Amino acid sequence: MLRLGPYLRFASRSWRSSSACVPVTAKRRELKELPALGGSLSALSALAGSLAGAFCYSSVHCEDDQRPPTVRRVKVARVPDFPEGELRQVRIPPTSDGAGEGAILLTRVDGQFYATGASCSHYSAPLAEGVAARDRMHVVCPWHNAAFDIRTGQPVRGAGLQAIPTYKVTVESEDVIVDLPRDMEDFVAPNMVQRDSQDSRVFVVLGGGAAGVAAADALRQEGYTGRIVLISEEKHLPYDRPVLSKNLGKASDPGSLSLRDQEYFDKHEIEIRRSAKVEKLDAASKTVHLTSKQTIRYDAAVVATGARPRELPIKGAELPEVLALRTPEDAQRIAAACSSGRKVVVIGSSFIGMELAATLRRRGCEVTVLGMEQVPFERVLGTRLGIVLKDFFESKGVKFMGGKVAAEIRQSGSSLQAVLKTGEVLHCDSIVVGVGVVPNADFVEGAQRTRDGSLLTDECLKTSADSLFAAGDVCTYKCPGGSRRVEHWDVATSQGRIAAKNMLGKGEHFDQTPFFWTSLFGKNLRYVGHCTEFDELVVDGDLKKLNFVAYYCLKNEVKAVATMSRDPVAVVVGELMRMRRMPSVGDLKSGKVSTAGLALELKRG
Template identity: 40%
Template sequence: MIADYTEAPVCHVDDLADGELKEVRVGDTDVLLARADGQFYALYHKCTHYQAPLVKGVLNGHRLVCPWHNACFDIRNGHRLEAPALNGLPTYEVRIENDQVFVRLTTDKESLENPMSAPDEANSETYVIIGSGGAGAFAAEGMREGGFTGKILMLTASGEAPYDRPNCSKDYLQGKAPDEWMPLRTEEFYKDYGIEIRTGQYVTSLDPANKRISLSSGETVQYDKAIVCSGGKPNPLSSPGGDLKGVYPLRSLHDSQTLRELGKKGKRVVIVGSSFIGLEGAMSLRKLGSEVDVVGLEKVPFEKILGEKIGRVIQSWHEKEGIRFHLGRKVDRIEGTGSVRDVVLDNGEKLVADFVLLGLGVKPRTGFLKDIPIEKDGGVKTDEHLRIVEGLYAAGDIAHYPAADGPQRIEHWKVAGQQGHVAGLNMAGKEESYQAVPFFWSNQQGKRINYIGHTTQIDDIIYDGDPEKDDNFLAYYIQDGQVKAAAGLKRDQAIIAIKELMQEGRMLSVEAVRNGIDWVKELRKS
């Protein structure tokens, strides 16, 4: 514990320019020092999400962006501005004396909740959240942050309260993350803020005209406002044998637990699907000791998203760890008596399997919505405030939201969390538009690739660094003569700066990108 306070001079006023960050030491404590508009700010030095060193992030005005997963904080008060972080950063006192900057520590906390309203029994309104993923979790907190004091009810088919779903294919599946890491919040948190979570609740219909929700139990729930965060249902394998015992999805905590136990036994697994979930699952199960074969329709993993060159590089990372690929192939059938024995491909090749992991993407869960137009892909359209119709909102995997190039539907954890937060604020009476540039990350054999933006097709790719030779690179994805997206390995600050420029409508031309850019320097230009 810090007794009263600890104070120390940390730098001269001229040591930091506007937009710069510096990690300093006060007593035995590391502190992040930031300067914006001529003012100095001192904060806890690690991100509250996964403890990333924030000094390696980027400061844009008063926005401090984490280098790993792009959580965002306000340096003036430490408040969390964007997912995936839930908590904000403690801030410390700063004073200037004789051209020296002094920082005073008065707290030993490593994180702080954003200011939220307490429930008030006098408020009879009920807001309902359908789903307990990232969108639902952040929506609940957004409602309280926005000042709503009525009843909040979360209905989820899951058996758990909100948890860290991205970890299900990574450290948790590998057995490196204990169970206590997975819940996003404690039971006490939800109790303190009056957020009632009812697990095992299957919604059969939602009637927006009468503001009524029907459950499989026969119970009905009336709401004043509701948000649909129902997420996606894993796509099944349509080939014969897809319903045999031993065929598993990887979507939930329970799925991850089941696969982890199988993986520890050194079983033979065939993974159907060569995209992010499939290959993260392959990586994790291989680390557990399983023999892994990956079957994918694409000739190169991630070719449509990251391009052929990066896709081949990622494939090589996995092959070096003993993972075998069968690409440009599909499953003809799965054979076995009662349970999986072999996976037969369309070219007749037979792969011995003790179990099968499906990584075939998801379809939005929207079949229970009554009198709401459903898009071809199963999603629903919202306005810029993430409203479907009056009193009904959507966030996460199901939401088609307005963007500059037309409606977008993005299946990413950060996107879901941020949409939920914005929608929750708006349900509480705010009028905040959702305008964030999409961001996602993937861990492929211990290498974190960050991706920002969105393309529907890739016309050209510009590389800064050679993915086949260098251990760090940027790739810019061109569509219709504009840079629409970028991916990077060990280029965290550049990725952040590009995202911030995109959000501000200041993205540079294709020609400028070809000539090379110092992205952080570009961001700091007024």
């Protein structure tokens, strides 16, 4: 039996300079064949129909030495007790000599152990509840699909911008030992190169949203030492836009939503130009023309300008009390106009409209939703699930009017009248519009666009123009089976990273499965995949209790999955779809593969 005391000793002071953990493979003669399913894992077993074998937690006990060490050597596991592909959170207690407490994530891939920080750098979700994408050496967050390299801690996908720390691992007599600092950090800065004044290249990033920030970050992370110019039409530093529809109050302090502060951009010599409007991008001459009459010639550029709210094509849509949400200023106007007790009509019954309806109802407003569809979310989630969500909203006091279209908006004193095509008239104090968005690509000249105005790209997110890329809501990208444009924060962030890599000539395909989430009266819905039509909806769980996995199927193939209260099923499905290993509809319906078994399918890879 290993005694911990001898391992609490001074270690090399060079530990902190190492950015990657050191994987160690236990000697082959010391390993026994491990059963495929591993042990029973506590966290998911608490969920009905949850994913057994996906993660677990443990803690360790550290004995003290007589003098404070710079690094603690802590036994965290035994090799025979740790199945391949498992994610295990290990709590590290404080010591009497002042070393702080913390937690690590321990992972085993191909016999090698890796130790990293335990939490996602987006919203601090426990990574042990996520999944290990072993073919990519990534751990994937269970909530919002962010991914991190378990070897380096670098963020590689989705909304997590900070890296997670990594720790040296050794195996001694079948004991897994991790070297830990006295003061553990949840997150660390990603590895980034510095600007080299001898590098004359100029890369331009147009857009200060999710895709733009991710692209600028990734350029420095991938070794680009030239000049980076990030152009944003907004006056704010890049911010977490999805929060606005869920919490209007956050808009009063836009700085609290910032993804990066000015010090960060200065440190990494990323020139950010705020309140700068692009008049034209001339792809032929590789020149960006600003309305200020300034011009910037580029060697490579990425268009990540997102989309703007679609306007209602009806009389009265221009009235000041008719509001739409895009910026913090928009959110402030909505909050000011829609205080408790006010009557508000929300036009639009997809995700932005329904998120705003929930937010306004929680603020005490009387809310009526007008939807062209018979039930909310019908175009994406279908009628069956839409009915359930309609009932849920109505139980919270939101009135839903399906199959209704506004024909005109009239001013009536200090109030508004929404006149419907049926002749009905709704009296209200304010109207909030959420009827979709329009890609912001009108200024681009010399690159192929699609019918909706977005930029068409190949699998590497390159447009038809030389050295010009696109990412996020403004991008329609080629993929197996055709092309698609996805208006999701997670996709935009990931595409920004991929576009940056390909600006550097890396030729990496964007193959991520589309993923998005929404929060409705505190209930989280996650959706993964892409489905424009389906011929069967297979449900595991209880729709009315909002605890389910819904499989959207077409011709015996699962095209998309929606979940509520069943994390991390959505991220598991996303990985299986990316790897083209998603079980068939027949296997799911027959019970050959259960929802709980999906995680095991992924672990077998």
